[in-house]
Every structure is written in structure tokens, then in C-alpha cells.
Amino acid sequence: EDKVVQSPLSLVVHEGDTVTLNCSYEVTNFRSLLWYKQEKKAPTFLFMLTSSGIEKKSGRLSSILDKKELFSILNITATQTGDSAVYLCAVPFEGGSQGNLIFGKGTKLSVKP
Amino acid sequence: NAGVTQTPKFQVLKTGQSMTLQCAQDMNHNSMYWYRQDPGMGLRLIYYSASEGTTDKGEVPNGYNVSRLNKREFSLRLESAAPSQTSVYFCASRSSGNTIYFGEGSWLTVV
Numbered sequence: 001e002d003k004v005v006q007s008p009l010s011l012v013v014h015e016g017d018t019v020t021l022n023c024s025y026e027v028t029n030f031r032s033l034l035w036y037k038q039e040k041k042a043p044t045f046l047f048m049l050t051s052s053g054i055e056k057k058s059g060r061l062s063s064i065l066d067k068k069e070l071f072s073i074l075n076i077t078a079t080q081t082g083d084s085a086v087y088l089c090a091v092p093f094e095g096g097s098q099g100n101l102i103f104g105k106g107t108k109l110s111v112k113p
Numbered sequence: 114n115a116g117v118t119q120t121p122k123f124q125v126l127k128t129g130q131s132m133t134l135q136c137a138q139d140m141n142h143n144s145m146y147w148y149r150q151d152p153g154m155g156l157r158l159i160y161y162s163a164s165e166g167t168t169d170k171g172e173v174p175n176g177y178n179v180s181r182l183n184k185r186e187f188s189l190r191l192e193s194a195a196p197s198q199t200s201v202y203f204c205a206s207r208s209s210g211n212t213i214y215f216g217e218g219s220w221l222t223v224v
Contacts, residue, residue: 034212036213041218042218048211048212088155088156090213098171098172099169100163101158103155
């Protein structure tokens with residue numbers, strides 16, 4: 001069965017901490033892995049990962065994919081209260097069901113001042 | 114470039130009323146999706162459309178119907194709204210490069 005699992009489901013940290021969010025997947029004919037940030041509105045795109053070992057970076061956020069072990073991590077350094085959100089992982093694939101797209105349940109990050 | 118446009122943004126319905134959520138994308142994408150999002154449940158797929166003229170059920174299709182009118186538009190209809198359908202609804206489309214684009218969301222309350 002195709003699936004995407006995110007961990008932890010929720011996380012509370014203090015400003016300045018570094019956090020690592022995890023996304024593991026099992027899908028048929030993997031195409032890419034996407035990370036989104038969702039505040040109280042539509043998800044906004046962060047990263048698309050297609051190749052193993054190549055880090056994508058945007059400011060304090062970075063992400064990397066391991067296609068051998070079937071997971072990705074999203075790192076946030078020097079967290080700020082504005083990083084508080086739900087972080088979603090999505091995996092488009094081919095040849096399966098559910099529209100060939102699966103979302104994880106998300107990790108709810110709360111950053112305390 | 115508007116991306117994915119979704120209407121209405123907010124709606125209150127009485128139990129038993131019907132309504133249609135409209136979604137349109139101007140990016141020439143084949144695949145379009147309707148999700149609902151409830152607290153603690155993540156995004157749950159209601160229906161999707163892999164191409165114009167085709168639709169398929171997702172994880173939670175009961176109580177909903179969809180129509181892929183053309184390549185641009187993918188509408189979601191609630192024939193007889195129930196309080197359990199109170200939720201936030203997102204329309205999305207998928208590019209050939211596998212990026213997912215979301216509409217702004219529709220906040221629906223059924224009383």
C-alpha cells in the first residue's frame with residue numbers, strides 16, 4: 001500500500017532551537033517529494049526534491065532526500081515564532097491510486113518565544 | 114497568472130441545502146484534486162481527476178459529486194449538506210513537473 005508517514009506529529013520548541021522533521025514514504029514509481037508550510041490558510045510550497053543527497057536550501061530551511069532509505073528531512077535552524085505552522089510532505093508518483101499523490105498527516109510545529 | 118482559483122471562500126449552509134464549490138486553474142494541468150481538511154486529520158482526498166472527462170473517488174467521496182467540465186474547471190457539489198461536511202476544502206492541481214498548486218481554500222460550515 002502506498003503511504004507517506006511524517007514524524008513527529010507535533011513538536012514544541014523555543015525560539016533559536018533547531019528542529020528536524022521527518023517524512024518517510026513507500027510508493028510505486030516515485031517521482032518527487034514536496035514540502036509545504038501551512039499556516040491558517042492554503043499550503044505554501046517550500047521544496048521539491050527529486051535526487052538523493054542534494055540539499056535544497058532557503059534561508060534557515062533546508063531539506064534532503066534519501067531515495068535508498070525512502071525518507072526526507074526538513075531542517076529549520078534558529079527557529080522563530082513565525083515558523084509555527086503545520087509542515088506537510090507530499091509524494092507524487094505513478095501507477096498507483098488516490099490520484100497518484102499522497103500527503104502525510106503533517107507535523108505541527110509550535111515555536112515559543 | 115492566477116494559478117488555482119477557488120470560490121467561495123466562506124459559506125454557511127443549512128443542513129439539507131446544496132451547493133457547488135468552483136475551482137479553476139489556468140496552468141493547463143491535467144490532474145486536479147479536491148481535499149477536505151479537518152483538525153488532526155490532515156488532507157483527505159475526496160475526488161480527483163486525472164484528465165478532462167475523467168473523475169475518480171478518493172478516500173472520502175460519500176456525500177459529494179464532482180464534475181470536470183473542461184481542462185480548466187473541476188467543481189465539487191454537496192447535494193444535501195450535513196454537519197459532518199463542515200470543513201475546509203482545498204482544490205489543487207498538479208503540473209507535469211509534479212509540483213502541486215493549491216487554491217486559497219473554502220471554509221464551509223453546515224448548521
